[in-house]
Amino acid sequence: MxxxxxxxxxxxxxxxxxxxxxxxxxxxxxxxxxxxxxxxxxxxxxxxxxxxxxxxxxxxxxxxxxxxxARVLDIDVPDTGTLRADLIALTEQVIDLVTGARTQPVVRAVASGSGLPDDELATLTRDFFADRFSREEPVFTRAVARGELPPGADPMLLLDLIAGAVWMRALLRSKPVPPGFAAAVVDAVLPARQSA
Structure with a gap:
């Protein structure tokens, strides 16, 4: 089975x-x-x-x-009609995952390794993020089709920069994530012409 x-x-x-x-x-x-x-x-x-x-x-x-x-770690891939709004919605979900009462302990356990052998930790994190990227990829495909991103844009780099800012703030620095943080991060990462 x-x-x-x-x-x-x-x-x-x-x-x-x-x-x-x-x-x-x-x-x-x-x-x-x-x-x-x-x-x-x-x-x-x-x-x-x-x-x-x-x-x-x-x-x-x-x-x-x-x-x-697990449903508790699920994300809903948005389709708002614009790349900026989609990325803000995705970033807000990442914030919820790394700060939520049910999910933060899980995220911390995985991020810290929590006693996992290095090879297993590497496989787990690689596969988790590959799965999430495959779900989020349509956001970027639509953005390219709308002319919001050039065909050669690197969506994984954009996601790494956005999610990395959230993880750095919430997990590594243990700082609160203020209202408007998702929009501020997206606007800092997107090309200026897209965040206007």
Missing amino acids: PAPSSRHRSGKGPRAAEAIFDATLRLLAERGYAGLTIEAVAQEAGVNKTTIYRWWPSKAPLLHAALVG
Whole structure:
């Protein structure tokens, strides 16, 4: 049976998967990777551990699936009609993720490594951000089609600069993110002709 994902949530399996994902991320935030066990996740999620093992052979692939598939870490890709407004909406969601009561502990645990072996941490972060970029890419495709960005623009660089500003402020400096921060960051990053 294929591992349930956020893209297919109907039926018993995906509902169980969502509970498993939530439990996995909660326990990661509380205990770190070393303290994360399949048994604890099963108990927290209210499922049998054989259910988890049927879909994920160990905690590394389980955590990978939880980071990519959990609803709590989902983003809604906006389509406002302008690149600037789309990027502000995306930035506000990033702010919510790194400052939210449920999500900030998870983000901090992953950002700090939380006891993950370096190779697993690298794989997790690479795949998480690749998944998010694939979801956000239509924002830039539409912007190029509207003439807001040149065809050779590097959308990943724009996203890195925008998200990096949020992560630096909220996580690394532990500073509050003031109202209007998303718009200020987007306007600082976008070419002047686009932020006007």
